[in-house]
Amino acid sequence: QVQLVESGGGLVQAGGSLRLSCAASGSISIKAMNWYRQAPGKQRELVAIITSGGSTNYRDSVKGRFTISRDNAKNTVYLQMNSLKPEDTAVYYCNFWELGHDYWGQGTQVTVSS
Numbered sequence: 001q002v003q004l005v006e007s008g009g010g011l012v013q014a015g016g017s018l019r020l021s022c023a024a025s026g027s028i029s030i031k032a033m034n035w036y037r038q039a040p041g042k043q044r045e046l047v048a049i050i051t052s053g054g055s056t057n058y059r060d061s062v063k064g065r066f067t068i069s070r071d072n073a074k075n076t077v078y079l080q081m082n083s084l085k086p087e088d089t090a091v092y093y094c095n096f097w098e099l100g101h102d103y104w105g106q107g108t109q110v111t112v113s114s
Helices: none
Strands: 004-007 009-015 018-024 033-038 045-050 056-058 066-071 076-082 090-098 101-104 110-114
Touching: 004 090, 018 033, 018 110, 033 066, 033 076, 045 066, 045 076, 056 066
Parallel strands: 009 110
Antiparallel strands: 004 018, 018 076, 033 045, 033 090, 045 056, 066 076, 090 101, 090 110
């Protein structure tokens, strides 16, 4: 079973940048990988998707500011976040779905101060 470990979160001022990483314990080359986030008191929401072929999609609120990418040789997925806003504050989770199961990392906290 592939395990996921996120890193790279932290405290940043509005307008700043962070780069999140999601390291997998096994191969992710054939998997579509996702980044989700969950703010306090809110439901978890999908932020970005990258397919095995490298196609990407984003929720509207992060388009033009966030970029998802993958390095299959390192079994790692990234989320580059630029022009951060206070409303981006959340715990960010890496995820993939396989054979009827969702797999999650432990999450990494991103806090954007105004």
